[in-house]
Amino acid sequence: MKLLKEAELVRIFIGESDKHEGRPLYEAIVKAARERELAGATVLRGVLGFGASSRLHTSRILRLSEDLPVVIEIVDEPERIADFLTVIDGMIGEGLVTVEKVRVILYRDRNSHE
Numbered sequence: 001m002k003l004l005k006e007a008e009l010v011r012i013f014i015g016e017s018d019k020h021e022g023r024p025l026y027e028a029i030v031k032a033a034r035e036r037e038l039a040g041a042t043v044l045r046g047v048l049g050f051g052a053s054s055r056l057h058t059s060r061i062l063r064l065s066e067d068l069p070v071v072i073e074i075v076d077e078p079e080r081i082a083d084f085l086t087v088i089d090g091m092i093g094e095g096l097v098t099v100e101k102v103r104v105i106l107y108r109d110r111n112s113h114e
Contacts, residue, residue, distance in 0.1 A: 007039075008081040009102045012072040012088065013051065014095040025091060026070050032087055033074050039107065044071040051096065075102060 018025035026043045033041045046069035074084070081099060088097070 005104055006078075007075050007102050007104045008078045009100050010074045010081050010085065011098045011100075012074075012092070012095060013049075013097070014070050014072070014092060015051075015067040016045065016070050017067040018070075018092075018094065020091045026072055028091060029072050029088055032091070033084065036080070036084060036087070038074055038080060038084060039076045041072060041074045044073070045069075046071065052094070075104065 012029060014025055016024070016026070020028040030041045030043060049069035051069075074081070076084070078101075085097070085099070
């Protein structure tokens with residue numbers, strides 16, 4: 001897949017313990033992105049954060065949290081991102097979703113020679 005140089009990045013901020021149909025929400029979102037053949041997705045696990053509830057989520061040993069912050073980043077063409085946002089809207093009960101314009105400099109796999 002070739003991306004245009006101008007693309008969009010969607011960031012999805014959720015909790016590690018959030019679920020969708022019995023499985024981790026971050027897995028369900030990445031699977032949905034892959035099924036729709038979006039350019040790629042990455043899940044990042046945070047060590048500390050808070051959201052709309054202002055409840056602190058931390059990985060400190062004395063305050064073990066089973067709900068660490070998770071950020072999912074997905075990049076693709078604006079139209080494909082817009083379509084995907086309608087899919088994840090029904091999946092996310094609590095969290096934050098942002099979209100920003102990005103410029104793709106390089107996008108290739110190991111076998112790509114372009």
